[in-house]
Amino acid sequence: GESVGLHLPTLSVQEGDNSIINCAYSNSASDYFIWYKQESGKGPQFIIDIRSNMDKRQGQRVTVLLNKTVKHLSLQIAATQPGDSAVYFCAEKRTGGFKTIFGAGTRLFVKA
Amino acid sequence: SAVISQKPSRDICQRGTSLTIQCQVDSQVTMMFWYRQQPGQSLTLIATANQGSEATYESGFVIDKFPISRPNLTFSTLTVSNMSPEDSSIYLCSVEDSTGPTNYGYTFGSGTRLTVV
Numbered sequence: 292g293e294s295v296g297l298h299l300p301t302l303s304v305q306e307g308d309n310s311i312i313n314c315a316y317s318n319s320a321s322d323y324f325i326w327y328k329q330e331s332g333k334g335p336q337f338i339i340d341i342r343s344n345m346d347k348r349q350g351q352r353v354t355v356l357l358n359k360t361v362k363h364l365s366l367q368i369a370a371t372q373p374g375d376s377a378v379y380f381c382a383e384k385r386t387g388g389f390k391t392i393f394g395a396g397t398r399l400f401v402k403a
Numbered sequence: 404s405a406v407i408s409q410k411p412s413r414d415i416c417q418r419g420t421s422l423t424i425q426c427q428v429d430s431q432v433t434m435m436f437w438y439r440q441q442p443g444q445s446l447t448l449i450a451t452a453n454q455g456s457e458a459t460y461e462s463g464f465v466i467d468k469f470p471i472s473r474p475n476l477t478f479s480t481l482t483v484s485n486m487s488p489e490d491s492s493i494y495l496c497s498v499e500d501s502t503g504p505t506n507y508g509y510t511f512g513s514g515t516r517l518t519v520v
Contacts, residue, residue: 299443325508334407334495334511335446380445390436390461391509393446 299378303400310368310401314381314394317362321383324357325391326366329378338366338379368399376401405430405500409512416486416519423482424515426496431476433499436509437469440493449494452479486519493517 304310316324322343327335341348341355341364348355354367364381381394406429416422426435434453438446449469450458458471472480483490493514500510 327508332513334409334497334514335509337500337508337510340508390448390451392448396445 299396299398301398301400303402304371306371306373306401306403308371310366310371310375310399312366312368312379312397312399314364314366314397315362316364316381316383316394318383318385318392319359319362320385321392322386323384324355324364325382325384326353326355326364327380327382327393328375329380329396331377335380371399371401373401373403375399405432405498405510407496407498407510407512409496409515411515412513413516414518416517418487418519420486421482421484422486422517423480424494424496426479426481426512428477428498433476435473435479436497436499437471437479437481438495438497438511440495440514442492446495449481483517486517488519491517491519 323340325340326338328338329335339350339353339355341357346357352369356365368375378396378398380396382391384391408427410425434451436451437449439449440446448461449464450460450471452458452471452473454473454476468484470482493516495511495514497509497511
């Protein structure tokens with residue numbers, strides 16, 4: 292089907308390599324930072340989140356790093372697989388019912 | 404995690420007409436969110452829909468163009484009114500899913516791909 296993110300920044304990695312996707316955020320008052328994965332024809336899917344009082348959190352094959360000094364967030368994917376090919380969005384949120392703001396997104400291509 | 408059914412999944416509409424998108428959740432949720440994703444771009448929040456009150460619209464979106472209904476805690480509709488080609492986008496509903504892997508992440512429907520000709 293059609294894909295979203297045709298004009299987004301792209302990252303191309305070899306299968307088995309590690310991927311690092313970066314994101315800059317704007318609101319220093321955000322309490323949570325979340326990474327989403329969007330495959331073609333689907334809605335975004337939650338991957339991992341991190342609270343603003345942390346600088347690192349690990350999940351299954353994924354690690355999120357938060358640098359509040361420079362307002363930078365990264366998603367590291369270990370041993371990237373073809374199924375990881377998708378558009379990845381970072382998002383920031385404040386607690387208390389505030390809305391979630393999505394970043395620009397990065398399209399990840401995994402070469403077999 | 405909550406399961407969201409969104410329909411239609413896609414439609415091609417004539418300019419000047421309106422399309423209503425439905426979003427059904429399998430559990431009761433307080434807030435439902437409608438997003439727009441224009442081709443090649445990120446998600447932009449249109450409005451937040453609470454049951455029993457008028458939706459809260461973000462800057463650049465108005466009720467006359469995007470009326471929203473929220474008749475109960477599991478259902479919402481978004482109407483795209485008087486459509487023009489600029490309304491061609493993917494429209495997504497989402498909920499804050501406290502039953503999922505995170506307390507603050509959203510669960511999304513699969514989206515409605517709208518093409519206006």
